[in-house]
Amino acid sequence: MKEMAVCIKNKRIYLFTALTVALFLVFAHQASAAESFFVDSIFDKFERKKVGAVLVYEGNKAKYYVEKPYWDTQNNFLRNQHLVWAYHK
Numbered sequence: 001m002k003e004m005a006v007c008i009k010n011k012r013i014y015l016f017t018a019l020t021v022a023l024f025l026v027f028a029h030q031a032s033a034a035e036s037f038f039v040d041s042i043f044d045k046f047e048r049k050k051v052g053a054v055l056v057y058e059g060n061k062a063k064y065y066v067e068k069p070y071w072d073t074q075n076n077f078l079r080n081q082h083l084v085w086a087y088h089k
Helices: 002-032 068-073 076-087
Strands: 034-038 050-058 063-067
Touching: 050 068, 050 076, 063 068
Parallel strands: none
Antiparallel strands: 034 050, 050 063
């Protein structure tokens, strides 16, 4: 009986570990998904024709991208503020 309890406990640990790793990989992919967007240089302060952006949140109806150089300058607190804003839209 004791062996069976240990076996069940081990299965739960393996399952928890597998789910944690899977979730980490999904969120790591989501956080690092970068795209390039073509923009009209008339509307860009630096007259760029192409802008790199990072996917920061993917909702049911929209994906929220933030310009990569701007995103890279933000600390964790400010990044979380952006995510809270995107989540509530």
